[in-house]
Amino acid sequence: MQIAKKITLLFAILSAVIISLLSGFVWYFSNEFAFEDFYKRLEARVNIAAQIKLYEDDNNSIYAKMRNQYLERLPSEREFIIDPKKTTSQVDRELPKSFYKKISSGAMARYRVDNHFYAGKYFKTSKGGYIVIISANDPFGFRELKDLQKILIIGFFLSIILSFVVGWKFSDYMLIPLRNIIKSVKKIKAENLHMRLDVKKGSDEMSQLAQTFNNMLNRLETAFETQNNFISNASHELRTPLTVISGEVELAMKPGQDLAQQQQALAKIKNEAERLEHILTSLLGLAQSGFNGKNQPWEEVRMDELLWEIKDSVNQVYPNSIIQIDFSKLPEEESLLTLKVNKNLVKLAISNVVSNACKYSNEKLVSIGIESNGQTLSIAVTDRGIGIPQTDIQHIFEPFYRASNTNAYKGYGVGLPLSLNIVRLHRGSIAIKSQEGVGTEIKIILPLFSM
Template sequence: MEIAKKITLLFAILSAIIISLLSGFVWYFSNEFAFEDFYKRLEARVNIAAQLKLYEDDNNSVYAKMRNQYLERLPSEKEYIIEAGKPEIKVDIVLPKSFYNRINAGLMARYRTDNHFYAGKFFRNNKSGYIVVVSANDPVGFRELKDLQKILIIGFFLSVILSFVVGWKFSNYMLMPLRNIIKSVKKIKAENLHLRLDVKKGSDEMSQLAETFNNMLNRLETAFETQNNFISNASHELRTPLTIISGEVELAMKASDDSLKQHKALLKIKDESERLEHILTSLLGLAQSGFNGKNQPREKVRMDELLWEIKDSVNQVHPDSKIEIDFSSLPEDEEQLTLKVNKNLIKLAITNIVSNACKYSDYKPVNIILESKSNILSIAVTDQGIGIPESDVQHIFEPFYRASNTNKFKGYGVGLPLSLNIIRLHRGSIAIKSQEGIGTEIKVVLPIIG
């Protein structure tokens, strides 16, 4: 069943329950109090009948005259004078014992059967005690009660129908944004992943859903583009050393009598094999650091201590490197320097950045600044190297892409994409600022999550 139908049905059922309770409430109290005025009229007639028939008074003639002139005779009105102690004198029906018990207690008693009403009270004169009962019909009040019953029944069914219609309109109105999202999502396919959902202003659930879809589409589009670039570049990068190795093997086979040529060919094969191994290792690192949904093991790491380890690692690979670490902006609370990360991966990411800074600056001083503010930890790596041309900055995080001014430096264009994947895996980001011929600053921003 569709959500709109479920909402409509639930709305109609709840409305029916509420309306039925309200109708029952109205009916109960109407039934209880609808005849209150008629009972009072009967009770007045009980008192007048007792006065006229049980008491000898000079004013009885006046009472009788007033009754005849001002009190209309009720439909089927009857009077009964029952002497106390003679229960054999009956009224037109057998009244319940509770009726007489109330009279014996000195109170005015009431009783109704269908549309016939009774009121009675005990009176005592000089001779004996008497029970005076007056009965009559109330066709007007009974008819009004019947009319109210019909109105409530008709109103109940009309209200349920109306609530069903209103519920249907309401559910359609509330689900219209969701239907629009579904319709828009159905239009998005692999060939048009650049399309996005229209996000309305506000913080309601529909806006959040559309924004979540857009974020997912951003990741999917990035993944598709990365995959396409990865396959294209990887095939090119792998083909080059394999072609060289194949050519050198043929050359060595032809120069079977020339040991010098064979030696040079074998050295070339060795270099290209090492290059191929490095590329494959980098490709494996890229694959393992991607958003594959796997939970990487994490531990708490002091980032200031990790930077010293990174400095030592880079100095071992590049002994001529000059790395300076600036801790002048460190907070007093060491918790602001501690991150829960995968230590090996985060170390690899920052090491790649620092190593590139040393390599592309011809081993001029490289400055690392560690800061921690508002639950955000940042590591800024600044060099005085060749910089990155403005046209190349937007591509440097693409696998195997190398800037146009890096020809004299050995590299494979995998380090920065690998670092970006690792930083994103830790919910962080990388910002870059560079000027050709002056230097580059790469800032890694990571959230401090307890």
Template sequence: MEIAKKITLLFAILSAVIISLLSGFVWYFSNEFAFEDFYKRLEARVNIAAQIKLYEDDNNDVYAKMRNQYLERLPSEKEFIIEAGSNQSTVDRELPKVFYDRINAGFMARYRVDNHFYAGKFFKNSQQGYVVIVSANDPFGFRELKDLQKILIIGFFLSIILSFIVGWRFSNYMLMPLRNIIKSVKKIKAENLHLRLDVKSGSDEMSQLAQTFNNMLNRLETAFETQNNFISNASHELRTPLTIISGEVELAIKSKDDAEKQHKALTKIKDESDRLEHILTSLLGLAQSGFNGKNQPWEEVRIDELLWEIKASVNQVHPNSRIDIDLNTLPDDDEQLTLKINKNLIKLAISNIVSNACKYSNNNPVTINLESKANTLSIAVTDLGIGIPQTDIQHIFEPFYRASNTNDFKGYGVGLPLSLNIIRLHRGSIAIKSQEGIGTEIKVLLPIKG
């Protein structure tokens, strides 16, 4: 069922419930109080009849005259005066026992059958006690109550129809922006990801939804561009060593009688094979770092201990490097140093950063600083190397991109993108600050409590 129909149906049901309750209250209180005035008129006649018929008073004639002149006679009005304890069959119908029990208790009793009303009370003169009952019809009040019942029933059905129509128009009006969003989203495909939804001014849910779609489209467009660039660059990087290997193989075949040329060709083939293996390993790591991490092992690791392992592994690759680990800002609480991470991936990410710092610093000291602040663990790697030109900083996390001043250094441009993917997998971030010719500081920020 469409949302508009659901809203309309729900709106009609709620309206029906509310109108039913309101009609019930109106009917109940109208039924309770519609005959109150008529009962009081009967009770007044009970008192007057008792005064005139049961008590000897000089004013009785005056009371009788006033009743005849000023009190209208009610439809089918009858008076019944019954001696206490005698047979009560003189009344025109059998009245319930509770009616007489209330009279015997000294109260004014009331009773109604359809539109025929009874009021009675016990009186006692100097001789004995009597029960005085007055009955009459109230066709007007009863008719008004019937008319009210018809009006409430007709009004109920008309209100339901009206609420259904209003609910349908209201739901269509409220869902119109959503339909426009759906229509616009259907137009966006892989070949036109640059299109965006029209975001209306305001902070309502529809504007937020449109803005959320636009943000998602921004990420998708960036992802598509990154993927295209990645495939293009990867194809180029893989094709180059393969072309060189193919050419050297042909040269070695042609130079079968020249051992020196064959040795050079085979050495070149080995170098390019190693390069190709390194590129493929990096690409595999870059792809694996894009997983959600659910199927990878996560464990509690002390980061300060991990840094010593990283230092040892980087020293094996760069034996002449000088790496200093600054632990002066360590927190007193060991829990601030322990994170639940994928140890191998984090080790790979930070090792790439430290290895780059050593490679581009020409054996100048590299400092690793560990600090915990505001539920965030900060690992800052600082070198005194060649630095990064300002125009290149925004691109260094793109796969296979290399800064313009790194031509004298061997590299493939996949280390930092791989590290960024791993850090993002751990809900962290990387900040970089660099000045060409002075040095670079790369700071890894990891949340302590996830």
């Protein structure tokens, strides 16, 4: 069953239960209080009848005249003056003992049989005690209850139908964002993983669902790009050192080679084997960064403290480099500096950027700045090195791609792509600004809060 039908059915059932309870409540209290006015009219007649029939008073004739003129006679109205000493029934029907018990306590008693009502009270006179009972029919009250019953039954079924229609429209309206998400997700395939869902402003479940899909697509896109890059580049990058090693082995195995030539061939084989090892290590690191990064635990990390660790580790590789950390824009609140990240991966990503800055700056100043705007935390690494030609900037994050002016520097073109993959896994981004011969600035932007 579709969610819309389930919501509609549940809405209709809940509405039926609520309307049933409300109708029962209305019916109960209407039934209890519908005849209250009629009982009061009977009780007034009981008092007047007692005054006229039981008490000798000069005003009795006036009471009788007023009763006849101003009190209309009720349908089937009868009055009974009962002497309690007589054992024979003096009423048109046998009334319950509870009725007489209430009368004997001095209170006004009430009783109803279908549409026939009784009201009675005990009066003490000089001649003795008497019970005055007035009975009458109330066709109007009963008719009103019957009409109310019909109205409640008809209203119940009409309300159920209306609640079903409203529930269907309501569920259809509420599920529009979900249908849009489904429609958008169906359009996304392996060849267009760059597409993202439209996330509406707010923190409702639909926005969270769309954001969750986008986060998943970020990871999938990274994984697919990593896989494609690995496949497309591995064969090319691995073939070159293997070809060299194979050629040198054949050369060393030729008869008549002297020891010096063999030593030279073995040295070349060793160098190419080391190069092959570096390439394999880089490829594996690049491939592993395409996963969700949760093979290692995520933890709360203060990024300013992490920058000191990165500075120390890079200085061990480039001891002559000058690395300066700029804390002038550091926020005072610790929460604006703390991120929940995979510390090892983030440290690797930033270290790659700082290492490149040191390597290509020829021992000139490398500045690391950290800044937070309340939503994101950015780390800017600026060098005064050789810079990147404008034609190469768009390819700089492609695996194994190296700028045209880096031939004099040893490298494999994996550091920045690896950093980009890691930053993407943390829902961040990397911006680059460079000018050849002037220097390069790479800014890593990470969200402060998990989405």
